[in-house]
Amino acid sequence: xxxxxxxxxxxxxxxxxxxxxxxxxxxxxxxxxxxxxxxxxxxxxxxxxxxxxxxxxxxxxxxxxxxxxxxxxxxxxxxxxxxxxxxxxxxxxxxxxxxxxxxxxxxxxxxxxxxxxxxxxxxxxxxxxxxxxxxxxxxxxxxxxxxxxxxxxxx
Numbered sequence: 001x002x003x004x005x006x007x008x009x010x011x012x013x014x015x016x017x018x019x020x021x022x023x024x025x026x027x028x029x030x031x032x033x034x035x036x037x038x039x040x041x042x043x044x045x046x047x048x049x050x051x052x053x054x055x056x057x058x059x060x061x062x063x064x065x066x067x068x069x070x071x072x073x074x075x076x077x078x079x080x081x082x083x084x085x086x087x088x089x090x091x092x093x094x095x096x097x098x099x100x101x102x103x104x105x106x107x108x109x110x111x112x113x114x115x116x117x118x119x120x121x122x123x124x125x126x127x128x129x130x131x132x133x134x135x136x137x138x139x140x141x142x143x144x145x146x147x148x149x150x151x152x153x154x155x
Contacts, residue, residue, distance in 0.1 A: 008035045009043055013050045024051060025061045029068060037113075038069045074109045074116035076154050078102075078134050083122035085129040090142075094130045095119060097144040101151050114155065 012031050016024050028051075032043050039062055048055040062068040078098060082091045099105055102115050109116040123131050128140025132147070139150055 005035055009046060013047075018051065021051065022053060022057065025053065025058060026065075029058070029062055033068060036072075037075075038072050041070075072109070072113060074113050076115050076134050077118065078115055078132060079118045079120045079123065080106075081121075081123045081129070081131045081133075082119050083126065083129075085126035086122075086131055089129040091130045093144055094132060094142050094147055097147045098132070098151070101148060 009032070012028065012035070015031075016028050018024055028047060029039060032047065033039055036043060044058055044062070045055060047053070048058055062070070080086075080091060080095045080098060082095070086094075095106070098117060102110055102117065104110055104115065104117050106117050106119045123133060123138070125131055125138065125140060128138075130142045131138065131140045132142060133139070134150070134154060139146070
């Protein structure tokens with residue numbers, strides 16, 4: 001952990017007061033992931049000591065929710081929907097375009113840590129199928145050509 005991130009972590013622990021209070025686990029994990037981009041082992045150990053919560057409990061919570069990751073991820077998280085409507089309307093060609101353009105497969109991260117790619121079951125906006133999300137930006141009615149243009153904006 002860098003000194004700057006170490007200071008942010010200490011400030012985070014001051015923000016969430018309490019010891020042994022398990023209701024703090026999810027919001028603190030969310031903020032740790034926002035600071036580092038993932039959940040580093042050392043940060044979780046420090047969290048465990050600071051709040052007097054067993055590390056096994058913290059890991060149990062973190063592994064239960066798909067949102068949390070223990071590996072560094074890209075600055076931009078791309079989620080390509082492969083739910084029923086998106087699948088029928090061409091999600092596979094959208095996914096292939098992302099893979100080919102960025103040189104990564106689902107679950108992967110580009111070497112420069114600009115992008116990570118995930119496939120999700122449904123994003124809940126089936127009327128716009130096929131759909132993908134980059135960070136919090138939703139894109140629908142996609143074609144491979146549209147995907148290439150969208151990705152250029154994030155490079």
